[in-house]
Amino acid sequence: MLRIASTALFAYMAWLVYTLLYPEGIWSWAAPYVFVVTVFRLLSLLVFLVSVTTIAGLLSLVGAGAAATNELVIGLYNTLILRMWYLQPYGVSGPLTSAQEVFASIQGSILTLALSLWDQAFIFLYFFCAGVGVALFLQSLYRLEHRFVGGAFIAIQSILVVAAFRNLGIPNFTVFPTNFIEFATSSLQILALVSFAYLEVSYQMVYSYSVGKPVEDREETLKKQLLALRQATRKQAAIEREQKISSTSMSRSSGATVFSYLREAIERQVLGDKDVLENLDAISDVRRLQHYVDDLLEQDPQARDELTARAAAPSQSYVIGSTIVGSGIRLVSVVLLSFVLLNPRIFLSFLELPPGIANSVELLQPEIVLLLLVPVVLLFPFAALVIGWVSKDEEIEELEMTDAEREQIRIREERKKRLEERGEEPPARTTKEEDDWDAVLEETFGNNA
Structure with missing residues (x-):
């Protein structure tokens, strides 16, 4: 069931990215083929230029005249370049008659191909990121590992990142909406929620597999x-x-x-x-x-x-119920928290700032949003880091304990348990010496009590 939900959310997330960039006309299915052909033409012309230059230099070293070198360069160009469709240069309709024209034509073709390749590279990256995302998603369904889930998410989101470098019309909040309904139904927020839901369901799928x-x-x-x-x-x-x-x-x-x-x-x-x-x-x-x-x-x-x-093993109903409840709570929390943090006026209204500051234009700047957003975002990894440190220290202390110390802890726990069964509270201990003395007395006379 979780696999079906993960598949549906991934398909919806990819479809949203596709539709958001569809008006820009970047989804040309011939783009990968054109990119590969352009790269091959560029490399072929570079190899031809280096080879002809090397041959001309060798002929000069052996004493061949300029006329022989000129005829060889012209012959190779007219024979190889003009007769092969993937090597044909731009702006040349017939054979050339001098080596200078040959080198000028090749250099111009290389420059034209390089500029064309720059434009085609971004379109190729869209398809490349989409292909990598689909491949990693299929791996996540088969291997059920966190790295494939995260990789598929990053690959699909990278399409929007690449589009941003080309100044394409990706969704953005030029003016952040103060109405919560308008914020929750915007295309950008829907994409963010679907992406978060995909990560949530996929990680729950991996966790359920690792437990079961x-x-x-x-x-x-x-x-x-x-x-x-x-x-x-x-x-x-x-x-x-x-x-x-x-x-x-x-x-x-x-x-x-x-x-x-x-x-x-x-x-x-x-x-x-x-x-x-x-x-x-x-x-x-x-x-x-x-x-x-x-x-x-x-x-x-x-x-x-x-x-x-x-x-x-946990029951299937328990796993489904805990997944739905936990995911729903986290989803609602993310929506509310993002609305409050991305709209500084709502957050700063509780501080009762002076009207000059509360109505200033600076509150609409991205720096104010980052000032509120970054501490909250860093709070979660910081808490996880502190918990990891504390757990690691406890494990190290337990490994470094001697057998006598473990036995003392066991005796204290047993004594505390017996006192709780009798309804008595354990006496307060003020020093370590008193604890050790009580442990010795308990070990010696506890069985006779």
Whole structure:
């Protein structure tokens, strides 16, 4: 479902960019072909000019006369250039009769092609960015990685950036609208919202895949291990009835403990593949475990999901609901925040500035918008950076802790838990020495209390 939504939003975003630049007449489907042919003609003329100049120099070194050099240059030009359509120069209708005319014609053709190539390069870039965007979008659907989603977005938006360098009529707010409805229904804002929605849905798609894929892989692995266990036990002799583990009176709490044991045993490959299973010394334990699993699956309908970790995966309704709610909140927040920040008068009206400042022309300048927009934009990466630093410091401190310190922390947590169960508050500690002394007393006399 998220892939369908991502595809629809990407197609709509690309269509908006196409329609915004369509009146400029840049979408000529012959542009890529004309660009490639122009590049080939330019390179061919450059190679011909360098080759003729080199040959003329070599003839002069060997003592050939000017007449021979002139005849060779004219012959090569009239034979190669004028007879090949992709090398034909501009403004020449017939053969030339002197080397000076040949060099002047080639230089003029190279200059004309270079100027034409400059104009065609921008049109070619539009198609190039569009092609790269589509290719990266298809990669994002197949590989489900963030870099392809971001690359597709940047490639499509780069078309507008290139068009801005050519002073084309791209959408822009010459005068920012003070009416929210006019702002929300403008072509520029619709493109921004569709682009944001594409990023939001695509990143949610990648996140859902990154969360669900490990669970699916783990489920498949555990299923294979359980199948290997069943196949191995079937090869053994019949097990005596009194050896089978009875699980009829086991409570759900003890069942959860057994689930943890089974997962640990299977994931550590205690069961192993077929060859390892056949060579186990304690094959009776494996057979008892198999019979216990069979009984457990018969008595508990949810046991298979718990054993294969399927229950740990989020439900589809939960993913869809959280995606819709979270994306909707972020979308509305972006619209409101952009309207307030891009319209300084609304924001500055809360500051009760003097009329001379509040009604000044300077408030309509882009610098004022940047003064309000840049701090808010930089706030989010700064918060993420601070969170990353704090998390990294906590991980480093945990890795540097000794076994004794970890044991002290464990004892404190257990003591705090027991006090909470009794309804008592833990006593306040003022110094580290008191904490260490309490830990020693708890470790020594805690079990007897």
